[in-house]
Amino acid sequence: MxxxxxxxxxxxxxxxxxxxxxxxxxxxxxxxxxINRVKGEINLFLxxxxxLQGKVVYTLSLPCSKCNKSFEEQFMVHIKxxxxxxxxxxxxxxxxxxxxxxxxxxxxxxGEIDLINVIRDYIITSIPIPIVCPICNESENQRR
Ligand SMILES: [Zn+2]
Numbered sequence: 609m610x611x612x613x614x615x616x617x618x619x620x621x622x623x624x625x626x627x628x629x630x631x632x633x634x635x636x637x638x639x640x641x642x643i644n645r646v647k648g649e650i651n652l653f654l655x656x657x658x659x660l661q662g663k664v665v666y667t668l669s670l671p672c673s674k675c676n677k678s679f680e681e682q683f684m685v686h687i688k689x690x691x692x693x694x695x696x697x698x699x700x701x702x703x704x705x706x707x708x709x710x711x712x713x714x715x716x717x718x719g720e721i722d723l724i725n726v727i728r729d730y731i732i733t734s735i736p737i738p739i740v741c742p743i744c745n746e747s748e749n750q751r752r
Contacts, residue, residue, distance in 0.1 A: 609723040613658045613691060613716065622652040624723070626664055632724050636731050640739075643667040643680055646727060650687065657713055658691040664727055668734075672741035679741040685730045691716050 609628065616622050626649060630642035650662030667682045694715035740748070 611652065611721045611723055612719055613652065613693070613721060614719045616652050616654055616658060618654050620653065624650045624652065624662075626650055626662070626723075626727070628724060628727070633728055633731060636728060637735060639671045640735055641669045642731075643669050646731075650723070655690075659688070660691065660721065660726065661686075661688045663687065664730065666731065668731075670735070670739045670741070672744055673738045674740055674744040677741060679743075683731075683734050685734050687726065687730055689714060689726065691721060693719060 611622075611624070626647055628646045630645060633642050633646065636642070644667055646664055646666040648662055648664030650660060650664075652658065652660050663684055663686050665682065665684045667680055669678050669680055671678050690713040692713050692715060694717055
């Protein structure tokens, strides 16, 4: 799912409805798998840079590291990223800067964002470490 940022104009929000099949995310983790589709909404608009903001909802099947049983958990992650067309005439070094809110600006080479890659990164980061199911988590808490 490629988004071209060149057709995003000022004072205009490009709304995208996310409804992506789990087959696009088979490579998130060897032991973790998606259940159902990834849904959500993403807005693209211009601030000083192109801003991609929204949320996605998905359910993961996670293997518990304590009892080895798989359990399902629903996640809702908020996405906020900035993109800037990188000027290839300046430098080939990736110009990734952190602003005060620690939001990374990603350089773009041909004005295109691969939305599936963006969402995949958020899913991978959302996988808890260690993975503990609610039952094991509960008995853990009772022991304390
Ligand atoms: Zn468990």
